[in-house]
Amino acid sequence: MNRTYQAIVVGAGPAGSSAALTMARAGLDVALVERGTFPGEKNMFGGVLHRLPSLEEVFPDFWERAPLERHIVKKSVTFMTGDSSFNTIIEAGSFDRPPYNGYTIFRPRFDRWLAEEAVKAGATLITRATVDDLVWKNDRVAGVSILDRGEISAPVVVAADGVLSFIAKKAGLRQPTFDPGQMAVGVKALIDMPRELIDERFGLVRDQGFANEFVGCTGGVRGGGFLYTNYDSVSVGLVFHLASLKTSNKTPYDLLNEFLEQPQVAKMVRGGRLLEYSAHVIPEGGYDMIPELVGDGILVAGDAAALCNATGLNLEGINLASQSGVLAGKAVVAAHGLGDLSRKGLEVYQRLMNDSYVMKDLKLYRKAPHMLHNDRIYNEYPELMTSFMEYIYRIEGAPKENLTKLFLKSAKEKVGLGNLMADAFSAWRSL
Amino acid sequence: MNIDEIFDFTSFTIDREPHIVLDPQVCVSCDNRSCTNCCPARCYTWSGEEQKMTFVHDGCLECGTCYVVCHKNAFTRWRYPRGGFGVAYRMT
Numbered sequence: 458m459n460r461t462y463q464a465i466v467v468g469a470g471p472a473g474s475s476a477a478l479t480m481a482r483a484g485l486d487v488a489l490v491e492r493g494t495f496p497g498e499k500n501m502f503g504g505v506l507h508r509l510p511s512l513e514e515v516f517p518d519f520w521e522r523a524p525l526e527r528h529i530v531k532k533s534v535t536f537m538t539g540d541s542s543f544n545t546i547i548e549a550g551s552f553d554r555p556p557y558n559g560y561t562i563f564r565p566r567f568d569r570w571l572a573e574e575a576v577k578a579g580a581t582l583i584t585r586a587t588v589d590d591l592v593w594k595n596d597r598v599a600g601v602s603i604l605d606r607g608e609i610s611a612p613v614v615v616a617a618d619g620v621l622s623f624i625a626k627k628a629g630l631r632q633p634t635f636d637p638g639q640m641a642v643g644v645k646a647l648i649d650m651p652r653e654l655i656d657e658r659f660g661l662v663r664d665q666g667f668a669n670e671f672v673g674c675t676g677g678v679r680g681g682g683f684l685y686t687n688y689d690s691v692s693v694g695l696v697f698h699l700a701s702l703k704t705s706n707k708t709p710y711d712l713l714n715e716f717l718e719q720p721q722v723a724k725m726v727r728g729g730r731l732l733e734y735s736a737h738v739i740p741e742g743g744y745d746m747i748p749e750l751v752g753d754g755i756l757v758a759g760d761a762a763a764l765c766n767a768t769g770l771n772l773e774g775i776n777l778a779s780q781s782g783v784l785a786g787k788a789v790v791a792a793h794g795l796g797d798l799s800r801k802g803l804e805v806y807q808r809l810m811n812d813s814y815v816m817k818d819l820k821l822y823r824k825a826p827h828m829l830h831n832d833r834i835y836n837e838y839p840e841l842m843t844s845f846m847e848y849i850y851r852i853e854g855a856p857k858e859n860l861t862k863l864f865l866k867s868a869k870e871k872v873g874l875g876n877l878m879a880d881a882f883s884a885w886r887s888l
Numbered sequence: 889m890n891i892d893e894i895f896d897f898t899s900f901t902i903d904r905e906p907h908i909v910l911d912p913q914v915c916v917s918c919d920n921r922s923c924t925n926c927c928p929a930r931c932y933t934w935s936g937e938e939q940k941m942t943f944v945h946d947g948c949l950e951c952g953t954c955y956v957v958c959h960k961n962a963f964t965r966w967r968y969p970r971g972g973f974g975v976a977y978r979m980t
Binding site for chain 1: 893894895897898901920922925926928929930949950951952953955956957959967968969970971972974975976977978979980
C-alpha cells in the first residue's frame with residue numbers, strides 16, 4: 458500500500474465505478490477501493506435497472522456492451538389481499554426498442570463489468586479492501602486507511618461506500634444515526650426457471666422481460682413486493698419500511714415465504730428452485746434525507762448520499778447513483794484543473810447535482826416518502842380494490858347495485874370517506 | 889418453500905473475527921429487541937431464560953438492518969468484514 462493517487466473512490470458499486478471511470482477517462486490517477494473479492498460480490502438490489510442516461514453518454518452502445526438480462530417490455534402492478542388480486546398491466550411497443558427503458562441484471566456481473574470498464578480507462582482497482590477510516594491532514598481529507606492493509610493517499614476521496622456510509626459519517630457529512638422511518642429493507646429470493654418456461658408463463662419472446670410490483674402482500678407491514686424475470690431465473694422479493702417492520706413482530710423471511718405461497722404468486726414461481734437469498738437496506742427518506750454532499754477533500758455519491766427515489770410506483774437508485782458518480786467525477790476533474798480540492802473547489806459537484814434530474818426528481822417527489830407512511834395503502838386500499846373488482850365480475854343471479862354508490866359504500870366501510878379524500882389529496886400533492 | 893432452507897442458499901467466506909460485537913448489558917435492558925425479528929438472516933436470538941442476546945456473524949448478509957433498528961446502539965463494533973470475507977453473492 459502507501460501509494461499516492463490523485464483521487465480515491467471508496468466502493469466499486471454503480472456510483473463509485475461511474476466516478477472512477479469519469480476521472481480515469483479524463484486522465485486522473487484514481488484508485489477504486491472495494492471490500493469484496495470482486496466488485497458486485499456484496500451488492501444486492503431488487504432486479505430492475507432503469508435506463509442509465511449517464512452511462513449511455515459514456516457508452517453509446519450501452520445495451521450491446523453491458524451484461525444485461527432481459528429488457529422490460531411489460532410492467533404490472535398487483536393489488537393483493539388474501540387469496541385475491543387485482544392487476545394492471547402496461548405493455549408498450551416503445552419499451553421493446555432501444556434505447557430500452559429498463560433491464561433486469563445481476564449485480565455481481567453488472568458491477569464487475571462497470572468496474573472493469575473503469576480499469577480499462579486507467580483506474581487502479583484494489584479489491585478485498587475494507588476502508589475503515591479517513592486520513593486527515595490540516596483538517597482536510599487526505600486519504601483512507603484500509604483494514605489490515607495500511608493507508609493510501611489522495612487530495613480527494615469520493616465516498617461511494619453504500620447506504621450506511623461510514624465514510625460520510627467520519628467526515629461529519631451525514632447524520633450520526635439513522636431514522637428507521639427513512640429506511641427500508643429488501644429481501645430477495647432468486648429462483649431458477651428454464652428460459653422457455655419463463656417466456657411461456659409470462660408471455661414473452663426474444664429478450665423481453667416482465668416486471669411485476671405488488672401492494673398488499675406484506676402482512677400489514679408497510680412495504681411491497683416484486684417479481685422480475687431474468688433470462689433463466691426470476692427475482693422475487695419484498696421491501697419493508699423498517700419503522701413498520703420494527704413494531705410488527707414479523708420476520709422478513711416468514712413474510713417472504715407467505716408471499717411465495719400466496720396462490721397467484723405460487724403459480725408464477727411453480728417448478729422453480731431457490732438459487733440465492735439476499736437482503737439489503739435501502740435509503741427511502743428521499744430529498745430530506747440527503748446528507749451534505751461536499752466537504753474539504755471529500756464528495757458523497759450514490760446510496761451513501763441517500764440518492765434513492767421511492768415514489769411508490771418506481772424505485773430508482775442505480776440510475777441516480779451512476780449519475781451522481783459521473784458528476785462527482787466531473788467535479789473532481791474540474792477541481793484538479795483549478796488546483797483547489799477544498800470544499801470551495803469541490804462545491805461545483807453540488808451545483809452539477811442541483812441542475813441534474815437526480816436532485817430535481819428527488820425534490821419533486823419530496824413528499825412521497827411521507828405519503829407512503831400511510832398504513833391504508835398497504836391494507837385497506839388493496840382490499841377495497843380487489844373486493845370491488847370481484848363484485849363487478851361476479852354473477853350471482855341478484856340485481857346489481859349502482860357501481861358508484863357501491864364503491865362509495867365499500868370505501869366508507871373500509872377506509873372512511875374523509876380518509877379517502879385526504880389520501881387522494883396527499884397522493885396528488887406528492888406525485 | 890421451506891424457511892429453514894432459505895439461508896443455506898447464500899455463500900460466505902467466514903472470518904474468525906466477528907465484524908459486529910454487542911454489549912450484552914445493553915440488550916438485557918432493551919425494551920424492544922427488534923433486531924431479533926428484523927434481521928433478514930436470523931442472526932440475533934434472545935434467550936429469555938438466560939437473559940442473553942446471541943449474535944452469530946457467520947450468516948450475516950451485511951444488509952445494515954440491525955444498525956438501523958437498534959435504538960440503543962448496543963454495538964461496541966459495527967463494521968463490514970475484512971476485505972475478502974463475509975457474504976459472497978454469486979448472482980442476485
